[in-house]
Amino acid sequence: MDLPFAENYKIKMVEPIYRSTREEREKWIHQAHYNLFNLKSNQVFIDLLTDSGTGAMSxxxxxxxxxxxxxxxxxxxxxxxxxxxxxxxxxxxxxxxxxxxxxxxxxxxxxxxxxxxxxxxxxxxxxxxxxxxxxxxxxxxxxxxxxxxxxxxxxxxxxxxxxxxxxxxxxxxxxxxxxxxxxxxxxxxxxxxxxxxxxxxxxxxxxxxxxxxxxxxxxxxxxxxxxxxxxxxxxxxxxxxxxxxxxxxxxxxxxxxxxxxxxxxxxxxxxxxxxxxxxxxxxxxxxxxxxxxxxxxxxxxxxxxxxxxxTDGAYLENRIRQVHYLGNQLIELGIPVQKPLGGHAVFVDAKRFLQQVPKEEYIAQTLAIELYLEAGVRGVEVGTLLADRDPLTKANRYPQLEFLRLAIPRRTYTNNHMDVVAAGLKNIFDRRDQITRGFRIVEEAPIMRHFTVKLKRK
CATH class of the missing domain: 3.40.640.10 (Type I PLP-dependent aspartate aminotransferase-like (Major domain))
Known part of the structure; x- marks a missing residue:
């Protein structure tokens, strides 16, 4: 039989991460004003907020x-x-x-x-x-x-x-x-x-x-x-x-x-x-x-x-294979994602995932919060919050794409962690029709608001 693909590195050091309860996460996200950026790192089980500065050095x-x-x-x-x-x-x-x-x-x-x-x-x-x-x-x-x-x-x-x-x-x-x-x-x-x-x-x-x-x-x-x-x-x-x-x-x-x-x-x-x-x-x-x-x-x-x-081909093959490992699981589960799969993250199509949530109530942010509550996984909204307001009219800009981005740090997590992410999204997908309301803004900065915005449930 063919030998399976395996990581081209071995692990020298580990850092413990805390698996919280849903009750804890409900309290923490409320205290964070439903902004995932405001969570403390020890309140997150698998952190896919960004691949920026979160990788493991050699x-x-x-x-x-x-x-x-x-x-x-x-x-x-x-x-x-x-x-x-x-x-x-x-x-x-x-x-x-x-x-x-x-x-x-x-x-x-x-x-x-x-x-x-x-x-x-x-x-x-x-x-x-x-x-x-x-x-x-x-x-x-x-x-x-x-x-x-x-x-x-x-x-x-x-x-x-x-x-x-x-x-x-x-x-x-x-x-x-x-x-x-x-x-x-x-x-x-x-x-x-x-x-x-x-x-x-x-x-x-x-x-x-x-x-x-x-x-x-x-x-x-x-x-x-x-x-x-x-x-x-x-x-x-x-x-x-x-x-x-x-x-x-x-x-x-x-x-x-x-x-x-x-x-x-x-x-x-x-x-x-x-x-x-x-x-x-x-x-x-x-x-x-x-x-x-x-x-x-x-x-x-x-x-x-x-x-x-x-710039080593073997490194890149391993890195992008892990992103595609998660992405292909989601595709097999029927979860809508941006295809073909990209390089650093899997982008879940929130508009197609949560079809009951009005665009004015921040669809991708709603999905991101649901994933955190379900599995302790922190992703990030790439949608209306990030698109910000028009600098002249001050009206919300509604982009064509509303994504929940799951950015995978380099050399940091195993595929077992990716399995947790996939299972969490599948559980939400199975009850997606029950999610009909999102959030409203109660406080925002005049530019790049998504980093510090405060929200309340509708």
Whole structure:
């Protein structure tokens, strides 16, 4: 018989987690104002809130922590990481930052002005927040196929070239500071962008003389999908694919807490020296000196190793197989999810799951709370709460997709934990017709409200 697939690592250390009772969870979520972000970590059994900074580092990374150079200026850890950024992504100019939204803050302080438009593929929440904070507007140019959760388009993260061209045709060059491509596209379900699409975006950008920036939080997972789904790349290594991907970019932001497999850190890199010189001013103001930028030397060392490990094909195969292990269980149980399955998370289609809950009562958030109460599993809403209000009308924005995102930390949980998640969702699915009411907002922040919002049951 064929040998079964098994993890390509063994466990050296364990951390106990507490299995609470439903009565405890009822009390805790009420005290948290029905916001899963407000729960204490020891009130959660399986934490799938995010894959950001929650992965398990390797023995090599832990060893690298011990040799970090904590010099304020000119740290050897900085130069080690700078070399890795150059060899993997090809950028000469690099600034470390404490996480991805910090890279956005620094770069957008240089490039984005009031009244401008930033087209891209389903901008992530912090990306859109930084754009709108500067009184600019994010324009979603994702292909239409991304919004059909049953469709099997292999690259639902793609930007529609027709939509992008229409935006660029209708507005003067100075109104478009950049095109942003998120790899993989989180908000559309962890969906990859094809190499063909990256090439086409570059051609359009060159024609209109617009820079292209990659949000690179999950760049290696995107490369894995290119290798496995796009003709002509099956025999190329992940590193070779990444090299080609970044030939089509002028710069990158990166939350290293995802595909850097570290607990903190970020990268801002670019080709243009004038951008770099301007960005150093904001980096020093917001983050720290240009050779540490909010990161300890030990964390830069760990990140340099993480960038090596994440571009290993065997690692990526194991990581994405676990995501698909959970996703395929849900599909077999009849639970609606975004198909085909993406890279870092399983996205449950809350609109199709809870058809009795009105959209005004936050469908995906309702499902997320039900899963916590049922199984002690913390996911996150990617829907109306996250979409926020229109900055001009202040009305709720109702996105086409309402997801419960189950983001799986890297090298952290076993497939037994995934079985618990699947069973919890199946139990809710069996009684879904009994769930007819959701929640209302009692307090919210003016921007990126989903992090701190307070809710009450309807």
């Amino acid at each position: 023995d090599r990374q832990w060893g690298a922590l011990m040799t970090g150079d904590e010099s304020y200026a000119g740290s050897s850890s900085y130069f080690h990481l700078k070399e890795k950024v150059k060899s993997i992504f090809g950028f000469d100019y690099f600034l470390p930052v404490h996480q991805g939204r910090a890279a956005e803050n620094v770069l957008f302080s240089v490039l984005v002005k009031e009244g401008q438009l930033v087209p891209g593929n389903s901008h992530f929440d912090t990306t859109k927040g930084h754009i709108e904070f500067r009184k600019a507007k994010a324009i979603d140019c994702t292909i239409d196929e991304a919004f059909d959760t049953n469709g099997m388009h292999p690259f639902k993260g793609n930007i529609s070239i027709d939509k992008l061209t229409q935006v660029l045709e209708q507005h003067p060059r100075e109104q478009i500071p950049m095109i942003i491509v998120t790899l993989t596209c989180n908000s559309s379900g962890g969906q990859p962008v094809s190499m063909k699409n990256l090439r086409e975006i570059r051609e359009v950008a060159d024609h209109y003389q617009i820079p292209v920036i990659f949000d690179s939080a999950r760049f290696a997972e995107n490369a894995w999908f290119i290798q496995n789904r796009e003709a002509g790349y099956q025999n190329k290594s992940i590193c070779e694919i990444v090299t080609e991907m970044y030939q089509y970019a002028d710069g990158m932001t990166m939350s290293s807490k995802k595909d850097g497999i570290v607990n903190i850190g970020g990268i801002l890199a670019m080709r243009r020296e004038d951008w770099y010189q301007q960005a150093t001013v904001y980096n020093i103001m917001f983050e720290g000196f240009i050779t540490y930028g909010g990161m300890a030397g030990r964390d830069m060392n760990a990140l340099a190793i993480g960038l090596e490990e994440v």
